[in-house]
Amino acid sequence: MKLGVKFVFSSLLLLASAALSNAHIGVFDEYCQSKAMKARNNTLKAYVPNPEFVVNQFNDDANL
Template sequence: MKLSVKFLFSSLLFLAYAALSKAHIEVFDEYWQRKVAQAHNNTLKAYIPNPEFVVNQFNCAANL
């Protein structure tokens, strides 16, 4: 029983280290930086500041 607890703990420790060792690699990757900038710009373009207009458009599309 003691061996299985040690094995489980060491396995979890190894998996946590493996997950954290590659963390934040996207900060240094130019491709993902461009994708973030594109997504941000698309979000700003799609933003409609008038919520009543959006609700009315939805209601017309849903035939309500």
């Protein structure tokens, strides 16, 4: 009997988490959208396409 109760509880928990994960609240929230846009812009600004430059800069900063 205990196994049946655990199974039902686990199943309900799984279904509830699946339903909440598809809420897409971030799509409708202007604050989250603006934070995501700022984070994306900062990431694009910080991107360096030459990995050798990044490694050499790190080695210079670390005095290697």
